[in-house]
Amino acid sequence: MDDFLPWVFIIGASAAVVAGLISLWLSLSLALSDEVAGSARAQLDTDARRALLTEKEALLQEIRDVAFEHDAGKLSDADFEELNTKLRAQARHILHELDAGAESFRDEAEALIAERLSNEA
Numbered sequence: 388m389d390d391f392l393p394w395v396f397i398i399g400a401s402a403a404v405v406a407g408l409i410s411l412w413l414s415l416s417l418a419l420s421d422e423v424a425g426s427a428r429a430q431l432d433t434d435a436r437r438a439l440l441t442e443k444e445a446l447l448q449e450i451r452d453v454a455f456e457h458d459a460g461k462l463s464d465a466d467f468e469e470l471n472t473k474l475r476a477q478a479r480h481i482l483h484e485l486d487a488g489a490e491s492f493r494d495e496a497e498a499l500i501a502e503r504l505s506n507e508a
Contacts, residue, residue: 439485446478 453474457467 436485439481443478443481443485446474446481450474450478 450471453462453467453470456462457464462470
């Protein structure tokens with residue numbers, strides 16, 4: 388039994404090293420390649436889009452808050468105009484990014500629709 392126990396640890400450690408190397412190889416090959424797997428690309432697009440949507444909602448709420456503060460008389464007209472212009476510019480930038488990100492989804496959807504229509508005809 389004493390001779391068997393070191394071999395169990397050696398085999399277990401070897402399996403862990405091989406699994407780690409395989410995982411590292413797959414990670415590096417994905418990170419260094421120009422191509423991203425379809426599901427990974429979709430996840431990246433979804434996460435980035437979700438972050439942009441969250442940022443958009445935060446900016447819209449901030450615009451409403453600034454307008455409320457101005458209406459309540461807590462912000463001067465000059466401060467309101469400055470903040471409002473800055474926040475709206477940031478919101479426009481986010482909206483442009485959302486529109487640009489949706490273009491790939493539109494192209495993919497149009498291709499699927501065209502394919503479906505050609506199959507039905």
